[in-house]
Amino acid sequence: MYLVNVIAKDTTIVDRGLDTHLRPTIDLLRRTLGSDENIVKAIKRFPWLLTFGAHHAMETNLLLFRDTVFSDVRIKKFVLRYPRYLTQKSGWVKDLLQRVENDFRVPRDSPCFLQGFEVLSSQKKSTLKRKFRIFNSFGWSDDDVVKMFRKLPYCIALSEVRIQKALNLFMKECGFGTAYLVSHPAILAYSLEKRVVPRMQVLKILDEKKLERRKLALYPVLMLTESKFIDYFVLPYKDQIPDLYEPLKKTVAP
Incomplete structure (x- = not known):
């Protein structure tokens, strides 16, 4: 019933034709997403889903995803999150799928394949x-960047300024080598202002005070949840350094 209400509110959907457009499109989405509730979720993410042109184009894109060895479960999750890709030109979708596999060498069965597809879709070739x-x-090397992409495509979605700052910090200040960052790409994706720099400041204070602390490398330190980091590196020293929490204050939600 909710799906009916959504459709009724948009006259452009109704105007498309019940038997020639609306019914076959909804049937296709229902087969893909499994329920009217999921169709509504997809429409909320992409309001033009039902006003898009011929449903045959959506069918072609779904076939392209299946031909790329995506299971129905993966396709369902992907379409729920990114329904707009169903409405793209099939040639564009096919080209992008091939770039992920051939240019960036992400295996089709990799959990990162669809993330790689989404990341590349948002990046101009010039960018x-x-x-x-x-x-x-x-x-x-270009091969280093491709290896990083295969592990965590999101790193390529970072802004040019963000990439420059992260590489300056981790390579020039911290002394990390290319091989280490390629194999631990998540370190580049962490927020410098909210996570990396404040935690580095806390560790620096502890080391300057020559206080005994957990000897964790920076990467596992950054991986800790905020509460774990505070438990490990702040609370044990609250009597000796009352203001040790200060560098973290602005990073913690009120």
């Missing part, structure tokens, strides 16, 4: 070239 050049300027 990607500039980002590659930033990595190159720090001694990375």
Whole structure:
């Protein structure tokens, strides 16, 4: 009933034709998403889903995803999150799928394949070239960048300024090598202002005071939840350094 109400509120949907457009499109979405509730969720994410052109184009895109060895479960999750890709030109979808597999060498069965598809869809080729050049300027080869992408595609979605700052910090200040960052790409994705720098400041204070602390490398320290980090590196020293929590204050939600 809720799906009916959603459709009734948008006259452009009704105008498309019940038997020629609306019914076959909803049937296709129902087969893909499994329920009217999920169709409504997809429409909320992409309000133009039912006003898109011929449903045959959506069918073609779904076939492209299946031909790329996506299971129905993965396709359902992907369409629920990114319903707009059903409405893209099939040639564009096919080209992007091939770029993920061939240019960035992400295996089709990799959990990162669909994330790679989504990331590349948001990046102009000219923007990607500039980002590659930033990595190159720090001694990375193109193959290094591709290896990083295979592990965590999101790193390529970071802004050029963010990439530059992260590489400056981790490579020039912290002394991490390319190989380490390629194999631990999540470190580049952490917020510098909210996570990395404040935690580094806390560790620096402890070391300057020559206080005994857990000897964890920076990467596992950054992986800790906020509460775990405070338990490990702040609370044990609250009597000796009352203001040790200060660097973290602005990073914690009130």
